[in-house]
Amino acid sequence: xxxxxxxxxxxxxxxxxxxxxxxxxxxxxxxxxxxxxxxxxxxxxxxxxxxxxxxxxxxxxxxxxxxxxxxxxxxxxxxxxxxxxxxxxxxxxxxxxxxxxxxxxxxxxxxxxxxxxxxxxxxxxxxxxxxxxxxxxxxxxxxxxxxxxx
Amino acid sequence: xxxxxxxxxxxxxxxxxxxxxxxxxxxxxxxxxxxxxxxxxxxxxxxxxxxxxxxxxxxxxxxxxxxxxxxxxxxxxxxxxxxxxxxxxxxxxxxxxxxxxxxxxxxxxxxxxxxxxxxxxxxxxxxxxxxxxxxxxxxxxxxxxxxxxx
DNA sequence: TACTAATATTCAGCATACTGAAAATAAGCA
DNA sequence: TGCTTATTTTCAGTATGCTGAATATTAGTA
Numbered sequence: 297x298x299x300x301x302x303x304x305x306x307x308x309x310x311x312x313x314x315x316x317x318x319x320x321x322x323x324x325x326x327x328x329x330x331x332x333x334x335x336x337x338x339x340x341x342x343x344x345x346x347x348x349x350x351x352x353x354x355x356x357x358x359x360x361x362x363x364x365x366x367x368x369x370x371x372x373x374x375x376x377x378x379x380x381x382x383x384x385x386x387x388x389x390x391x392x393x394x395x396x397x398x399x400x401x402x403x404x405x406x407x408x409x410x411x412x413x414x415x416x417x418x419x420x421x422x423x424x425x426x427x428x429x430x431x432x433x434x435x436x437x438x439x440x441x442x443x444x445x446x
Numbered sequence: 447x448x449x450x451x452x453x454x455x456x457x458x459x460x461x462x463x464x465x466x467x468x469x470x471x472x473x474x475x476x477x478x479x480x481x482x483x484x485x486x487x488x489x490x491x492x493x494x495x496x497x498x499x500x501x502x503x504x505x506x507x508x509x510x511x512x513x514x515x516x517x518x519x520x521x522x523x524x525x526x527x528x529x530x531x532x533x534x535x536x537x538x539x540x541x542x543x544x545x546x547x548x549x550x551x552x553x554x555x556x557x558x559x560x561x562x563x564x565x566x567x568x569x570x571x572x573x574x575x576x577x578x579x580x581x582x583x584x585x586x587x588x589x590x591x592x593x594x595x596x
Numbered sequence: 597t598a599c600t601a602a603t604a605t606t607c608a609g610c611a612t613a614c615t616g617a618a619a620a621t622a623a624g625c626a
Numbered sequence: 627t628g629c630t631t632a633t634t635t636t637c638a639g640t641a642t643g644c645t646g647a648a649t650a651t652t653a654g655t656a
Contacts (some may be wrong), residue, residue: 298487298488298491298503299487299491300484300487300488300503300504303555303558303559304465304559304562304563304575304578305462305465305466305468305469305480305558305559305562306480306484306505307575307578307579307582308458308461308462308465308578309462309465309480309505310505310582310586310589310593311458311462311578311581311582311585312458312459312461312462313505313589313590313591313613314581314582314585314586314588314589315454315455315458315459316455316613316614317588317589317590317614318455318585318588319455320614321588329641329642330455330456330459330642331641331642331643332641334450334456337448337449337450338448338450341448341449346604346605347604347605348603348604348605353448353450354450355456355459355460355463356642356643357643357644357645358604358605358606359605359606359607359643359644359645360641360642360643360644361605362605362606362607363641363642363643364641364642367641379604382603382604382651382652383604383650383651383652384603384604384605384650384651384652385603385604385605385651386604386605405453408453408455409453409454409455411585411588412454412455412581412585413454413581414584415580415581415584415585416577416580416581420577423573423577424574424577424578424581425454425457427566427570427573427574427577428454428457428458428461428574429457430565430566431461431464431562431563431565431566431574432457432460432461432464434564434565435461435464435468435561435562435565436460436464438464438467438468438471438561439460439463439464439467440463440467440643440644440645441463441643441644443460463643466643466644467644470644479611479612480612481611481612481613482611496634496635497634497635498633498634498635506612506613507613507614507615508634508635508636509613509614509615509635509636509637510611510612510613510614511635512635512636512637513611513612513613514611514612517611529634532621532622532633532634533620533621533622533634534620534621534622534633534634534635535621535633535634535635536634536635590613590614590615591613591614
């Protein structure tokens with residue numbers, strides 16, 4: 297047992313690596329990444345929001361949002377237009393292809409969580425997710441891209 | 447509550463972001479990153495291993511190991527030399543500066559874990575880390591950079 | 597109104613984290 | 627020995643995830 301293995305941050309990084317790998321495997325035929333899915337999901341549920349709003353919901357900084365949206369736009373899954381009353385901002389909308397994409401993603405996404413948590417029984421999953429959520433919420437402001445729910 | 451917030455992978459990514467931010471904050475005066483620390487820690491504890499071994503312990507793929515070691519070497523914290531009996535491999539060793547660096551890092555590192563887990567009491571921390579470790583170990587082979595302890 | 601501050605996005609740059617391919621070396625085998 | 631395969635590292639390329647600076651626009655204020 298090394299010092300590294302004993303650090304919570306190392307275990308958290310590994311579980312993140314695993315969850316990304318499972319995501320890429322389950323959505324391989326759709327050629328998607330977790331942040332791309334996150335933003336597309338938000339845009340489909342909340343059309344017409346600007347990029348700052350998206351970043352504060354997806355926990356992505358402004359620059360990463362720009363890059364991910366560029367790729368979603370290039371693939372024709374979203375479109376952007378300048379906000380009518382604020383020409384600084386660009387509002388995002390799902391295209392029909394983007395909406396269809398979201399509809400087709402439900403089953404693969406459910407499998408990701410199922411596989412990730414499969415080592416735990418139902419009670420353990422509930423405990424783990426509850427503690428995980430408490431750690432994330434309580435430390436939200438420590439992150440460089442804190443989430444704003446308002 | 448959006449679909450995104452309900453996905454375990456999203457919460458895991460956020461906790462990873464938080465742990466990285468805490469790491470960078472606590473080690474700001476040392477100008478270090480988590481993977482740089484991970485590899486330096488392994489090299490200090492196990493001098494003379496090759497890069498493949500390091501990657502399989504630190505959960506980093508071969509290319510990432512190369513890049514991180516390049517930066518550690520440029521800073522004078524490690525040195526690399528061709529393996530005497532296997533000229534494909536390059537063995538890594540800590541420099542005196544690297545060993546000194548590791549010694550000075552103990553206190554900041556302890557503060558990172560403390561701050562990260564501070565929202566939980568002692569019993570909850572134990573439960574969370576236990577479940578986290580089970581998830582990581584059981585899903586180890588799902589990762590693109592699985593850990594080998596042997 | 598003119599000046600200043602704030603906001604939204606983008607650009608340049610750096611550090612992970614990965615894939616596939618290439619290069620060098622070593623090992624196994626007919 | 628000669629050929630094939632495996633191993634170790636590096637290179638090229640892509641996608642996050644971040645900082646600081648620049649640009650454009652808007653809001654606030656003297």
